[in-house]
Amino acid sequence: MHFTAATLALAAFATSVSAHATMFGVSVNGVDQGDGRNVYIRSPPNNSPVKNLASPDLICGPNGGRAVGTFVKAAAGSKLTFEWYHDNRNDDIIDGSHKGPIITYIAPFTEGNGVGPIWSKIAEDGFSNGQWAVDKIRANNGKIDFTLPANIAAGKYLIRQEIIALHEGDTAFSQNAARGAQFYPSCVQFEVSGSGSVVPNQNFDINKGYTSQDPGIVFNIYQAVTSYPIPGPKIFSGSGASPAPAPVTTSAPASVRPTTTAAPVVPTTSSAVVVAPVPTPSSAAPVVVQPTTTAVVPPVPTTLATLVRPSAKPTRRPCPAFGKAKKREN
Template structure:
């Protein structure tokens, strides 16, 4: 069944009170590392999105340039789950209307906000033909899993995961500041052990690499009678982490309103 753009837009607005999200904690191989807000996560003061692609907050959100005291300890090859919430653990995570991808990057550890060419994509999850990554995030009780590359060199890193809400992304933020894609980035301090020698090398800069001409950022998920060809923004998943790209494929032959 198809819905009109206006009906779906109203539904998105109705869910806006419970819409936003932020990261609460991390699991390593299924083991809870305890609440991480402002402990090993450089947590923003609230769960509001970033929408301005020129803002340094796009990298690690508000407070992204304020180091915290602890590091999550993990080995190369471990499975990590970043656990998201709306306001408190086990709540509604994010509004179902906020469909979009979940993307994970890594950078060498830095005390600053990470608003520079230091990032490498290690995992992505978009639209698989039936559901968006946000649908899976909600179904998985806020957990977004990925593997640290087996060959990753030991050391201290920032690992950045973002949820992108595309429910108002048919308009660019520069055209209508009340709309636009909503970015929910969060950066975790991680200390990696292991004997690998692979150094992340994509040198991606969010303020330059994400643009309002990017079809993965300005995209109408409610459009009718259109072939869906959604391309996750940013570079390809780093070759050392290629196994984390299982849902990065483009899906054709479906209309966006059927998600």
Template sequence: MLFSTSTIAAVALAFASTVSAHATMFGVSVNGQDQGDGRDKYIRTPASNDPVRDLKSPNLVCNTNGGKPAPSFVKAPAGASLTSRWFHFNPNDPNDIIDPSHKGPIITYIAPFTEGNGAGPMWSKIDEQGFENGEWAIIKMRNNGGKVNFKLPSTLAPGQYLIRQELLALHMADFRGDQVEGRGAESYPSCFQVEVTGNGEAIPDQDFDFNRGYTYDNPGLFFNIHIPFDKYTPPGPPVWKSRRMRKMKRPKRPHFINTVVPEARI
């Protein structure tokens, strides 16, 4: 495979910037109401802001502390507009988000609440933002002060859930991660806990398994952003629609976990 000088230069620049480029989730807003710093409160905050490249690792799902339940939940009605907020080192600096070389999609999934790490067939995709109008979703997020807007399904059944949002950086994805050490797509997953209210009856049932569904040859993960392209499709299933519903036992509600109620905007 041959690459142009400009492509090689772009890859080299991307590699050089990776040391200071990473990101993690800071907090969530519900219908415009800031829920405050969610780290280790309702977010299962990872030990670092480093990416996950190993597609067989359980850390691919909810990162390094994915199996450590947070002590509280964000409360949100079905159909609510949610905004997640990401940062690199300084959450008070709107410019300290992620390096601009880290281009790629932002994908959001939901699953019934679990105290485990989320591994296995339990996830459904509720939002994806990829490459639109010549701009990557991560760059849009960066230009928006680290904020990502999405909605809960309006027919979502009440109960406790785990939401996984992922920044998928493709600056090194021109080589497969299982074939070239240090290369491949970089996943930045963060999971937070939400208690959904309302009268909905739909429970997402795609049963997606990240360790099986994300493969090194998946065109959404093995993709060269440094050469011209016409279209990009994010990995994973299509965005879930609530036309299909099934009855299932709702997740347990641990008695030791409190609910975060909306606070005034910070």
């Protein structure tokens, strides 16, 4: 039998009444922290979705501004497991028609409802290898794992996780209030320990950042899906930031002379001693560059005859040894 997109949409709508979800509890590194509903989770009064992108309920649910008395304690870098359910723990979690992503954000702790530019994304799962994140959480008994950033600063936080069901997401809620993507948000209070110093600072405003123009919010799951653009910013990478590289110096090493005073360079193919030109009376003494190994000095060209200091005697005194500069008298 051939099913059209409209038929599938109607079937999804028929099951939507009893297909909702909410969060039950949290595990830290595999240790169950117990039933967190209204204990460390700001639990909503029921498992109904939020559809209005401008509503403050989109952030942490209808009870998002009601702080609870307990915090889940976890060290930075811990593996966290959030557990969802439908009506009872370990049930069908959420209807299989409600395909979509699961996204996790973090913000500094507030007793308010989380509205405003305070959120940073720390985990996401959309569509990969033919499976939606909702398919995976259903197969995993309502549990989804992610890692708390290892270098996050110690302190109190809100961690918000949401399931977005796209079975009616081919039309924006702003265009048709009977349709639109369904959001199931839940906020958990955490107290994080550790020596990290990174404070998440994406400053994402969910009410303003999620719009009806977002292709990840208005999305037709009944088409042939090969990829999916997850809403919101990229995953916050500041937790893995490394120190800035040392600045590169552009000054010359101390051993390098300025080019205006450097001695003539000896070609590498010659081992002869190079003698600088004869200075004028006002110039400094000529610079003599000696080779590192003893070499035979070729005959002095006639043009260098003026280097010989005049003597009172008619004859010239021979040099004591070749290859060495004559010591100059003061």
